Amino acid sequence: MQIQLSQEAQEALKACLVTKGKNKGALLKQAPPMATLAYAAWQGAMINANPYKASIAGLMFLSPDQWRIYNEINKLFEALPQLRFLDRDRSALEKLGVW
Numbered sequence: 001m002q003i004q005l006s007q008e009a010q011e012a013l014k015a016c017l018v019t020k021g022k023n024k025g026a027l028l029k030q031a032p033p034m035a036t037l038a039y040a041a042w043q044g045a046m047i048n049a050n051p052y053k054a055s056i057a058g059l060m061f062l063s064p065d066q067w068r069i070y071n072e073i074n075k076l077f078e079a080l081p082q083l084r085f086l087d088r089d090r091s092a093l094e095k096l097g098v099w
Contacts, residue, residue: 003079008065009072012041017086027086034058040066044073049087 005013015038018026027045032038040062046054062070077083085091 003076005072005076006068008037009041009069012037012069013045013073013076016042016045023088025086026088029088031055031058034061037066037069040069041073044070045077045083045086047074048077049084050090053087053089 015036016028016032018024018028027049028042031042031046039058043054043059043062059070085094
C-alpha cells in the first residue's frame with residue numbers, strides 16, 4: 001500500500017517534528033498552535049501514536065483544510081505502524097513493556 005502525502009501535508013508534518021538535539025525527528029511533545037496545519041498533522045499523528053495526548057476538543061474545531069491534513073496524516077500513520085515510535089513517550093512505554 002502506497003500513501004502519497006500532499007505538499008501541504010508534508011510541510012505540516014515536518015513542522016510538528018523536533019528539529020534539533022537528541023530527539024531530532026521525533027514528534028513535538030506538545031501540539032503546535034491550534035490555527036496551523038501543523039496542529040492538524042500533530043493530532044493526526046498523535047491519535048495513532050499516543051491517543052492520550054490527542055485533543056478531542058481540538059479536533060472538534062478543525063477547519064476543513066485542517067481536516068484534510070489530519071486525515072492524510074492519520075492514514076499515513078495507520079498504514080505505517082512503525083511511525084508510532086516518533087512519539088517519545090510511546091517509545092519509552094513500549095521499551096518498558098507496558099504499552
